Amino acid sequence: MGVDKARIEAAISEILAAIGEDPNREGLGATPRRVADAYGEFFGGLGEDPLEHLRDSTPVGAHTGELVLLRDVSFRSVCEHHLLPFLGTAHIAYLPNDHVVGLGRILAVIETIAARPQLQERLTEEIAETLQEGLDPLGVLVVLDAVHGCVGARGPRQTGSSTVTMASRGTLSDPVARAEIVALIAAGS
DSSP: OOOOHHHHHHHHHHHHHHHHHTTTTTTTTTTTHHHHHHHHHTTTTGOGGGGGTTTTOOOOOOOOOOOEEEEEEEEEEEETTTOOOEEEEEEEEEEEEEEOOOOOHHHHHHHHHSSSEEEEEHHHHHHHHHHHHHHHEEEEEEEEEEEEHHHHHHOOOOOOOOEEEEEEEEEEHHHHHHHHHHHHHHHHH
């Protein structure tokens, strides 16, 4: 099920009227449609199962012993508290057990889960849990670093701050293993 764009358009027209604007004035006439299209993108992950992206993993036999680390993956999501965007960088590590997956599949997992009203903390946990369930790796580590529109554009207006969240599973929950991966992440910045 996709978003109901007609309802979003009607709601945006009502919001414009509620703030004292004329939704039909020049410059605003297409705004409800534009917002509806944007919301279709922002919330397109609501009807998708992120595990589907991991169904076609490749058997590699016995444990390879090597870490897979994707650094500096851009993502965007929308904070469920204020419906304002948060933009950030994801770093994803997993220690394969007997399957690996194409790196684009991991990017699709991030995109699908981020395309929902979210909290960064939950987004981090959901990515880690999806990778753990879908790949059955020996360990998973997810680190997200994001700038929140609600923090930068309203209230405290802290435009230079970011929020970092981390979730780990399996062998990558060990503090020494996590520290080594965080050092690898930092080395790429």
